[in-house]
Amino acid sequence: MKRYLLPGVLVVLALAYPLLVGDLPVYGRLGALVLLAAIGASAWNIVGGYAGQVSVGHAVFFGFGAYASVVVYTHLGWPPITGAPIGMVLSVALAAAIGVPTLRLSGHYFSMATIAVGELVRVLSSTSDFLGGAQGLGGPAMPRTVFDLSFISATPFYYIFLGVLTFLLGLTWMIERGRMGFYLRAIKDSERAARSLGVSAGRYKLYAYMLSGAFSALAGSLYLCMFGFVDPESGFGILISVKMVVMAALGGAGLLFGPLVGALILVPLEEFSNSLFGGQGAGFTFMIYGAIIVIIARFLPSGLLSLFNRRSTRHVD
């Protein structure tokens, strides 16, 4: 019974959070922002953490999701959320197109190739009139129906994001437990050894990449629904890719709850330091943010969860 106590308390806390902070819109929104960041980082975690393929170009998928949502609104007048499945399907196809040439690369070469592809897509998106060019595109200015998801309160977003994250983590958990998870870990430890055992490394890496891309796109669509605007920088910018990596790595990459823990630390840190120091215009926000990341990396290079989860230290290469 006792071992269910802590998880139980955490689940209740997660469900009740919006009610606890009901009168403080900033905190309600903060909860939603944490969950949204956790969705993106958890999606990245499938290929970056479990399979050990460190993509620094996941903004490509995030941007595809965001743009798919805003494009169905702009060109067809549909509610943005209807673009989510379109963005996910497109991202799976795109992941195949990017993954086939790049996933053969090892280590840092893969990371650099994904950066290049990300920048490529960003530049191209800014030249496309269909995507609103460099000006970007805005979602519905005023809500038309409830399906536009233009809520004043962040609470509906919170529960939508919580649902998506739960689904994604459940799926990841199943993969982790199943054959694919076994293969991915084998590939991460030693691709050559995995191949010699008959694992089709290329195929499983690609599956992981496609799945990861699909959920990154979903994160992008949800972002668009909440913020109502995307331009090349906020959709495809390299900072979006880097933040996904940093969040997962900070919490513990390749661990189910690693990205969520990373988001729980970094998102409030970013918001609070900006709220406290941003107005002075002296750059303290990012000095503090950077320094805390450095300190965590210095003392816990395998992520925060390595403190509690001794098993994770085994994965250190």
Add this chain to the structure above:
Amino acid sequence: MTTQTRRTLAAGAALLTLGIAGGALAQAPVKIGVIYPLSGNSATAGNYSKMALEVGAEVINNGDADLAKIMPLAKGGGLPGLKGAKIQLVFADNQGTPAAGQNQALRLISEEKVAALIGAYQSGITLTASAIAERHGIPFVNGESVAANLTERGFKWFFRTTPVALDFARAYSSFLKEQKAAGRKTDTIALVHENTEYGNSVASVIADQFAKDGLNISQKIAYSANSSDVQPQVLQLKEKNPDVLIFISYTSDAILYTKTMKELNWKPGIMIADNAGFNDPAFVKSLASQVEGLVNRSAFSAGKPGSVPDLFNALYKKKTGGDDLDDVSVRGLQAFLVLADALNRAGGTEPAKIQAALKATDLKADQMVAGYDGVKFDDKGQNVLAASVVTQMRAGKYVTIAPKARATHEAILPYKGW
């Protein structure tokens, strides 16, 4: 949904009571939220605007004897319409991202309980931040974002004081037509613009307007902002050798183009810069001697001694330690003064009263710190009296050369450069 509606109503009621309480407590300062890029690539602009707004607030709170002769609000002692309430500016950093802009807008509204918002420089961020203000029913005054779609959203709480790209295009067009009439060559025009929202939108508006006015744009070069090198573009220009060159560039690119044109030793007969980078005080300070005779547009025109812009400029100069007001900082300051005027007439900090006062704004040209013909909003919230002056770089300083009514100097052409 019902709980949500109920909470919204509760929040609205809370805001309302607070507003009434604020009105009753005469001395409580009025908070104005200001969202600017205070970090990231546009931080220079944001930090200059921040200082300009601080100057504006100091004038209203503490007074300035010379300005008080012209401006009723410069007598000091806060806003008379709010029983002498002082203005308190609450700054927030949008970090150059639409998401941070929106998060901060919400924080200013719900935590700081600001009466109104000013911001947010980049059009994309103004779009997301003002959407939050609209949903919460808080007035949002924008002083710098030029994207046309901002006032096309049917918003009721959004007011924009700045001229838009079309005004700039018309100013250039009439300037060039005057030069043509005076016998200068304007047969071929090259348009060089950076490829983000600002450069793209202004360039396409200029291209449309020039086509209408029979001016021939013979060359159009788009380049990525923050390029590492611009030599190929300058070589393209050198090869075609256009009579007129128009730049729409940020500071980083303005610096590179200026240096590279000198390196490759090429200059056009008339060179026009659409503001932004070429107006950055850092650019003017270090590179003015290499762009002598550059034609620019600006919302800032120093005007005659003792005029509103002249007096504000002196205060601003003291604050920044030697920088003049420029286009960006003056437009921010103007937006603030418009809001302060509306707050004063509103006689309370209830959002609806401020909104009504903003709608009724009717400021005359002599009250302007920016080079506008006044401020008056149309149904969409756009200032219909916004205007730009055409300036020219002379010995390290921009002076006004057009329109005739405001000009302090005659234009000297051709472009001299270095």
Add this chain to the structure above:
Amino acid sequence: MSSTLVQVIVSGLLLGAVYALFSSGLTLIWGMMNVVNFAHGDFVMLGMYSAVMVWTALGGGPFAAVPIAAMMIGTLGVASYFLLVRHIMKGPMLAQILGTFGLALFLRYAAFWYFGANFKTLPDTIVGGSFELMGIRFEGSRVLAGVMGLAVTLALHLILTRTAVGSRMLAVSEDATAAQLMGIRPQRMQALAWCMAGAATGIAGALIANFFYTSPTVGETLAILAFVTVSFGGFGSVLGALVAGLIIGVVESLSAYLVGPVYKDVIVYILFVLVLWFRPQGLMGKA
């Protein structure tokens, strides 16, 4: 060939030598330790600010600025190694991204806090202005940076391949444990690599500042270029970075001139991905 085209190619080559210059430090530590330094662009930025400070405080040109910047950024490299990199190397590869990204943000905004957001430029007379040679125009400060780029690259290459210290450093990069058994102290060699990389990066910054602009965020613009240059050339290959830098410089210039400046990055990235398709270890990297 038209003279403009020759000018474009010459400009591209000079630009490429500059790319090689600011990438050489990155490739050195990358090859030595398999560590990606996401703060590399910000090291360059601090090197640029050293030159700006030397100019504004002492009125000195590049001959004063280069050694000062080399010392300052070299020291920064050693400090980063002992305080941070040494520890994150024990963790997974991701820890490097995490740690050096945090360092990048910290350095960028420390510069922002100290120097302000404003753009700084150095006068163009600092290296003798521009001149014309056989119908082609050259800018003194760019030529200096290009020549120094070649010199620094060659010096690093010679140190690594022809000196005892170099072979010890390479031994550590091949197998730190084995090197230790042979009496080499890996940490000392790695610290030395960070020092050399920092110094090279500082020199790069001090020279680029003469013709570029300096601002706290300038590192972002340069970092991605450095990453592409280094992996294009092959991790750890100093000569590879030089060749890659020159190719990228010429391709950028030509595509900006012939196709359009917006597409120059696109063309470079496509070329980069193609190179990796045919040579997954980069042009001159070890397989």
